[in-house]
Amino acid sequence: MLLPSFFQLAAKSVAQQIHNEKIPLDFHLDTKSSNTVVKELLELNPENIEKLKTYKKQLSRLRELDLRKCKIDQEGISNLKNFDLISLEFGPLLHLTPDFPGPTNSYGIDIVNLLKRAVNTNTQKMMVHFGYEEALMSGWEEKISKLLPSLQSLKIIGTKFCRQNQLTNLCNSFSNLRTLDISYAGDLSAINGIKNLKHLQKFVMRGFELEIIDGFKELSELKNLRVLDVSDYVQYPEIDNGVMKSLLTAEVRIENLEFLDCSLTSFQDHELKAFVERHPSLKTVVAISTECNNSYIPTIDLHNYNSPDSTIKSLEYAIRNDRDELAEDCIRFIAEKLNTNHDQLNDSEIKGFVNALCYVLREAKDERTKYEAIQCFATSSFFETERFFETFLLEIPGIVELLFKSWEHVKRSEIRRKTILSWILTVFERMVNFLRMGKILQDRLLYLIVEKTIELSCQHPDNIRKAASILIEAHRYMNLDLYTTLFTDMKMVEGLFEFAHYSIELDTPSYQQIMELFVRYFYQASEETLTYLVLNCEAVEKCHEQVMQISQLPIKGAQKHLSNIVVRLMCVIDTNGFRNPYEKTRGLIFCSTLSLLLAHNLIENQEDVNTKIKDFNDSWGRSSHLDCQKLTVKALNTVFTSEYSTDESIRFGLILMSTFIDPKFCLSKGYWKWIRRTLEGIQNNKKSTKKTRESASKILHAMSKDIRWSSYYY
Incomplete structure (x- = not known):
């Protein structure tokens, strides 16, 4: 591979x-x-x-352009004239029917005029391959053969041969063809006329079931034919695609045939052997997903599931040739082996299967195929054995990267993306569980697991509990050097903080675990990292949101951890001498958080915190430019009534009350009596400082003069 x-x-x-x-x-x-x-x-x-x-x-x-998956517009068709192409394949073009209407079929397209628009003079002379996947207009054969006289390879998928002798006309018009693909053709009872392609070396006719018993007879006259593909797309149990039987019945003998693909068709072991005996030049037969999955013929290279080596060859063939349905079947077979029979496989066979799965993740273009490979890594029991970790110790980081990149490339189905994410986390979970066995993982791998778990979970927090478990276990077995590397990585600290912020709403137990982990980071974080979190990650705002939420929950441990984080941020938060409204807003939110933590008795160093709030109070001046996350009335009441609140935190609460409380809101909610009673209580409280009592008096006086309050004041 x-x-x-x-x-x-x-x-x-x-x-x-x-x-x-x-x-x-x-x-x-x-x-x-x-x-x-x-x-x-x-x-x-x-x-x-x-x-x-x-x-x-x-x-x-x-020179070569494959547009099978592209939706090209009229301007794009004209733009193709800028290239001298020797190979061109189109995808769906029916959306261009209004621009290139077919002359006889209102639902068809005029492929001839479209090609004239697309190809320049050099392309007309040079083109050797052309592919198209929709119904073709009547008489196209002669016109395109004159437009592209050098054509040697033609692919027309799903075309209806609705006129008598139409295939004969095609073969007569393109007599120099070396390759012809007419897969899934409709209304074709026999391949009459194919004998006229004297130079044909490769013939692809997937999904064929001819009506005439000897409809394949002319194949025997193709003396230069080396490759024949009569496979199907999907094997339906109720449909007996007996193309092999038809070939034998027609007594087809292709003198120089070297390669046959008969995958997903119906035949017995004796029929396959009979066909091989009639073709002594035959070297390779692809028979994936047939009744002959386990057959063995020593004279040929048989691609099926008769051995691990043959299975791997089958998978490689399917990926190289964009045979997604075959690739998926191969992967499912490998997954079953790695789930139930891995102890019967030797190391070489195991490595072959795992490398084949990595090849799929790296090279497969189809999302569903990658999906099947990732599922195998997540669900097959081999990948949680000691044998896997010991055999692939050096390769595992590369496998993790491949899994992650494959998930990134899955874009069409959100359900599939979420499922893959869950599987990847299952793989990570198995890896950190391996540490419990007293084993050691590479530092690079452990770092990668932590990094990707945080990244995935922040983007898609549906698996929050599984992700939290992975992070906790990974850190439990981390050495000092790796631990130091992690907590000096600003992006890692940012990601872990985001993870905690998501988890508080989604899963309280996970939040408690992550906060315990995160506070360890924070104790070691540099001032540069703290500043980065404040300026770029809205750390102050998010801490405030979390304090508001957990103050309502009986989770003292998490409250204490959050308190420590907030206090740790004090060294980089300016609460005095503001240069702009943004700093003032941040200072306001920060002091709101500190005041609430004080009220809940969650601050150990109250003196420093009180000084910080005092700095803010002393520098306060009203500003109409602030965008503040207001404390709720309930939270303000906690600040005002708690035995642990300080004079400065109460004074700060008064600043909030006078600046941000909306009279209309308070009156409609019936908070007016509470506000007046609270202010009068502070005003008359002899234990409060003079400055605090004066602040309460000023607010009461201002409210009595404010027309919005006056009717309720007396």
């Missing part, structure tokens, strides 16, 4: 840069590079076909 070359990796990188629009326009690629980069670009996103308009000069040496 080949690893990607440096050239392939470079092409992927360039394609990614074009996709991200981060590459300068002053580059030019040669033919090989252009072909590979564009292929990778369209695999990243079929909508990148639009970028051929922008980068037409840079990719001017493009």
Whole structure:
């Protein structure tokens, strides 16, 4: 199984840069590079076909273009004239019917005029391969053969041969063809006329069930035919696709046939052996998902499930040839082996299967195929055995990266993305559980598990409890060097803080566990990291939200941890001498948080906290530009009535009351009596400082003069 070359990796990188629009326009690629980069670009996103308009000069040496998954517009069709193509395949084009209406079929498309719009003079002379997947207009054969005289390979998928002798006309028009693909053709009773393709080397006719018993007879006259594909797309138990029986009945003997694909068709072991005996030149037969899955014929290379080696070859063949349905069947077979029979496999066979699954994650283009491979890693019992960890100790970090990248590329189905995410976390869970056995994982792997768990869970917090368990277990077995590396990584600390913020609403037990872990980070965090969290991660605002929430919950441990985090932030929060409204707003929110923590007796160093609040109180001046998260009336009442509140925190509460309480809201909710009673209580409390009592008196006096309150004041 080949690893990607440096050239392939470079092409992927360039394609990614074009996709991200981060590459300068002053580059030019040669033919090989252009072909590979564009292929990778369209695999990243079929909508990148639009970028051929922008980068037409840079990719001017493009020669091969596969648009089967792309929806190209009329402008895109015209843009193809900027390239001298030797190979072109279209995807669905029915949306262009209004621009290129078929002359006789109102639902069809005029493929001839479309091609004339798409190909320049050089392309007309040079093109050797053309592919199309929809109904073709009457008389297209002769017109396209004249437009593309050098054509040697033709693929027309799903075409209806509704006229008598239409296949014969096709073969007569393209007599120089080396490759012909007429898979899933409709209304074809026999392949009459195929004998006229004297140079044909490869014939693909998937999904065929001819009406005439000897409909395949002319195949025997193809002396140069090397490859024959008569496979099907899906094997339906109720449908007996007996193409092998038909070939034998017609006594087909293809003199130089070397390769046969008969996957997903119906035949018996004796029929396959009979066909092989009639074709002494035959070297390879692909018989995946047939009754002959376990057959063995020593004279040929048989791709089925008769051995691990044959299974791996089958999977590689399916991936290389975009046979997604075959690949999925191979993966399911491997998954079953790794789940129930792995103890009967030797190390070489095990490595072959695991490497094959990694090959799928790396090279498969179909999301469903990647989905099946990830499921195998998550559910097969082999991947939680000591044998797996010992055999693949060095490869596991690479496997984790592949799993994560595969998840990133699954975009079409949100349900599938969520399922894969859960599976990846299951893989991580198995890995950290391995540590309980007294085993050791690489620092790189443990770091990767923590990093990806945080990243995945912050984006999709549905698996919060499983993620919390992984993080707790990983940190339990972490050495000092790795622990130090983690808590000096600002992105890691930010991610863990985000994780905790999500978990408080979704799962309280997980929140308590994560806060216990996070506070350890915070004790070690540098001032630079703390400043980063405050300025870039809304740490103050999120701490305030969490304090407001957990103050209502009986989780003292988490409350204490959160209190320690808030106090740790004090060294980088300015509550005096504000330079702009944003700093003042942050100071206001921070002091709100401190006041509430004081009221709940969750602050140990009350003197420092009180000084911080006093600084804010003394520097306070009204501002209309503040956007403050207000304390609730209930929280304010806690600050005013708690035996643990200080004079400065009560004074701060009065600032909030005078500045942000909305009369209309308070009157509608019946809070007026509470406000007046509270203020009068503070005003008359001899234990309060003079400054605090004066603050309460000023608010009462202002309210008595405010027309919005006056009718309720007396």
